Amino acid sequence: MKNSGYYSQFGGAFIPEILVPTFDELESAYLTAREDESFWQEYLDIMSTYSCRATPISRLDNLTEQLGGAAIYVKREDLNHTGAHKANNVMGQGLLTKRMGKKRVIAETGAGQHGVATATMAAKFGFDCTIYMGAHDVARQRPNVFWMEQMGATVVAVTEGSQTLKDAINEAFRDWVSNMDDTHYVLGTACGPHPFPEMVTWFQSVIGTEARAQMLERNGKLPSRVYACVGGGSNAMGIFSGFFDDKDVELVGVEAGGRGRGPGQHAARLAYDDATIGVAQGYKTYFLQDRDGQMQDTHSVSAGLDYVGVSPILSYLHESEQVRFEAASDVDVVAAMQKTVRNEGLIPALESSHAFAQAYAEAPGMSPDEDILINMSGRADKDIFTVADAVDDPKWRQFIIDKAKAYSEDMNNA
Amino acid sequence: MHERVTALELAIKKAREKKDILLMTHIVLGYPNFDDSLRVVEDMVNAGVDLMELQIPFSEPMADGPVILKANAEALKRGATVEKSFEVAERLTREFDIPFLFMTYYNILYCQGIQTFVDRCKAIGIQGCIVPDLPPSEGEEYLDAMHAAELSPVHIFTPNTPESRMRHLSDNSSGMIYCVARKGVTGKDTAFSEDITNYLSLCKNTTELPLAVGFGVKSKEDIDYLRGKVDIAVVGSETIRVMERDGVGAVKGFIETLVT
Ligand SMILES: Cc1ncc(COP(=O)(O)O)c(C=O)c1O
Numbered sequence: 001m002k003n004s005g006y007y008s009q010f011g012g013a014f015i016p017e018i019l020v021p022t023f024d025e026l027e028s029a030y031l032t033a034r035e036d037e038s039f040w041q042e043y044l045d046i047m048s049t050y051s052c053r054a055t056p057i058s059r060l061d062n063l064t065e066q067l068g069g070a071a072i073y074v075k076r077e078d079l080n081h082t083g084a085h086k087a088n089n090v091m092g093q094g095l096l097t098k099r100m101g102k103k104r105v106i107a108e109t110g111a112g113q114h115g116v117a118t119a120t121m122a123a124k125f126g127f128d129c130t131i132y133m134g135a136h137d138v139a140r141q142r143p144n145v146f147w148m149e150q151m152g153a154t155v156v157a158v159t160e161g162s163q164t165l166k167d168a169i170n171e172a173f174r175d176w177v178s179n180m181d182d183t184h185y186v187l188g189t190a191c192g193p194h195p196f197p198e199m200v201t202w203f204q205s206v207i208g209t210e211a212r213a214q215m216l217e218r219n220g221k222l223p224s225r226v227y228a229c230v231g232g233g234s235n236a237m238g239i240f241s242g243f244f245d246d247k248d249v250e251l252v253g254v255e256a257g258g259r260g261r262g263p264g265q266h267a268a269r270l271a272y273d274d275a276t277i278g279v280a281q282g283y284k285t286y287f288l289q290d291r292d293g294q295m296q297d298t299h300s301v302s303a304g305l306d307y308v309g310v311s312p313i314l315s316y317l318h319e320s321e322q323v324r325f326e327a328a329s330d331v332d333v334v335a336a337m338q339k340t341v342r343n344e345g346l347i348p349a350l351e352s353s354h355a356f357a358q359a360y361a362e363a364p365g366m367s368p369d370e371d372i373l374i375n376m377s378g379r380a381d382k383d384i385f386t387v388a389d390a391v392d393d394p395k396w397r398q399f400i401i402d403k404a405k406a407y408s409e410d411m412n413n414a
Numbered sequence: 415m416h417e418r419v420t421a422l423e424l425a426i427k428k429a430r431e432k433k434d435i436l437l438m439t440h441i442v443l444g445y446p447n448f449d450d451s452l453r454v455v456e457d458m459v460n461a462g463v464d465l466m467e468l469q470i471p472f473s474e475p476m477a478d479g480p481v482i483l484k485a486n487a488e489a490l491k492r493g494a495t496v497e498k499s500f501e502v503a504e505r506l507t508r509e510f511d512i513p514f515l516f517m518t519y520y521n522i523l524y525c526q527g528i529q530t531f532v533d534r535c536k537a538i539g540i541q542g543c544i545v546p547d548l549p550p551s552e553g554e555e556y557l558d559a560m561h562a563a564e565l566s567p568v569h570i571f572t573p574n575t576p577e578s579r580m581r582h583l584s585d586n587s588s589g590m591i592y593c594v595a596r597k598g599v600t601g602k603d604t605a606f607s608e609d610i611t612n613y614l615s616l617c618k619n620t621t622e623l624p625l626a627v628g629f630g631v632k633s634k635e636d637i638d639y640l641r642g643k644v645d646i647a648v649v650g651s652e653t654i655r656v657m658e659r660d661g662v663g664a665v666k667g668f669i670e671t672l673v674t
Contacts, residue, residue, distance in 0.1 A: 012552055017571070
């Protein structure tokens with residue numbers, strides 16, 4: 001008998017024996033919540049009072065005109081509390097944690113958005129909180145580390161492996177196998193063992209449900225294409241799930257093309273041919289791995305897409321050709337972000353900017369009668385250091401030099 | 415008597431006629447390098463080790479703590495491959511007359527092809543496998559292949575495992591059962607005291623297979639505590655620690671302190 005949680009051949013629950021009762025408990029809490037309408041109502045209440053649901057849809061008037069093709073719309077997940085779609089998943093799992101009677105939450109984080117969202121939820125619900133973050137990501141996402149610590153979370157810099165998201169996930173599991181009695185692991189994306197891919201998708205589906213209704217109400221028709229960036233796949237699954245029954249809406253997942261094809265240069269598991277099917281981190285999907293099954297290094301300008309695996313549900317949707325996968329390069333992503341900032345005054349996160357880059361590449365070839373929709377999964381405040389380097393802003397550089405000088409003078413005087 | 419008595423189970427029972435507890439040790443193949451792996455096994459066997467777990471390195475060893483995690487990463491950095499692990503394991507089974515098991519994660523089997531992996535184990539004289547991220551419900555193909563080859567798939571009991579699940583795990587295992595002494599990952603201390611007596615007697619009552627106990631076993635006192643309660647004591651991270659602290663040559667002396 002197979003475990004539930006398979007999407008064709010992908011998914012499953014490849015977990016150490018010690019966690020089997022914990023997963024049984026989680027699955028049952030999740031299924032009970034799904035049956036219980038009051039749970040979803042409580043969830044929507046919290047999302048509309050503590051975060052900003054429903055998030056609006058914005059039309060990119062200037063870029064639509066400039067690019068001269070399809071009309072471009074953006075779903076504004078950046079307007080969530082803490083600035084990304086991660087809040088949708090985290091508040092849902094927080095409510096489940098309360099129902100399970102647990103007192104502590106742990107999470108992995110790449111960009112730090114999921115870590116900040118989890119720390120926020122823990123502060124609000126009164127949970128202890130530990131966040132695992134690859135040391136490489138701690139170094140490039142300091143603003144998020146700062147806020148997590150301000151909110152009372154312990155941030156552990158993971159120095160194992162590639163020091164990025166996958167290593168943070170391993171460390172979170174190592175914590176969980178010791179502390180499962182009072183601790184819930186708030187996995188941040190639609191990956192990992194069952195029921196996480198399905199459960200995270202359920203919480204994120206609020207994006208797609210809203211977006212579909214908003215596009216219909218505004219234009220009287222659905223968009224021709226919907227674009228979302230794909231790290232683990234949660235924001236993509238969230239917006240896509242509003243449109244699965246609409247055969248005329250093409251769904252486009254955009255992965256991290258990094259510096260181009262070839263091992264170690266990117267994190268495109270489905271758009272490029274470098275990944276193969278494997279089992280790691282508790283689930284079966286496409287991984288960027290070598291012939292023996294050892295995970296390879298990945299690269300992306302955005303920490304949140306820099307990951308070896310991808311949602312098993314997206315691997316299935318890739319194989320069944322229900323979602324088209326593309327990859328956007330680091331250079332195109334930074335350019336798309338700058339274009340959006342300059343022309344529209346929106347500041348998409350580097351992760352989200354992958355979806356913008358692909359949409360901008362395709363829009364001019366489409367008819368002005370068509371609409372396209374981009375999921376703006378988050379805003380870029382956290383990326384200020386990376387972006388300032390990428391655009392090589394001399395004033396920012398001087399600001400940091402002056403700041404550092406002031407700090408070292410303080411230290412010398414102390 | 416249960417229906418699937420394997421060579422591993424017979425070997426354990428035979429060895430137990432002469433000793434009241436057996437010692438199983440664990441090494442990570444290719445750490446610090448393959449030559450040292452061979453030397454350490456030779457020293458361990460000469461010092462009186464009864465069975466050995468050979469870990470094929472994996473880049474994501476989710477169930478392992480810092481010591482074994484680092485050993486996996488270092489072995490891979492120095493070029494360890496599945497191919498070389500099989501080559502060295504073949505030499506070991508030929509040269510030493512004790513049972514050897516592979517311990518590794520499921521992706522290593524999956525990427526080789528499960529049937530191929532099991533066939534190769536059989537061909538080189540490996541007697542069983544421990545795959546900590548493969549519950550029986552996900553391991554149908556693996557279990558069928560192992561049973562058909564009369565090899566021993568070893569599953570794990572934990573202090574969280576309910577009795578009904580222990581029976582299910584036992585039904586899908588042969589050779590022995592590996593009981594982890596506590597929650598958590600490998601390499602942390604365990605208090606071997608009356609606290610775990612109930613757990614161990616529950617394990618014993620739920621399976622007819624020999625019982626091995628590991629996680630935190632690192633001294634003669636720990637082994638003395640387990641004597642009479644289970645069949646096999648498993649020493650894992652501690653031998654790696656000794657090797658890192660005092661050099662490869664110190665392993666033999668350490669094992670001798672455990673078996674006397
Ligand atoms: C703003 C933003 N978008 C996207 C992602 C990628 O995650 P996912 O693919 O699960 O949506 C992240 C992850 O950190 C993120 O912070």
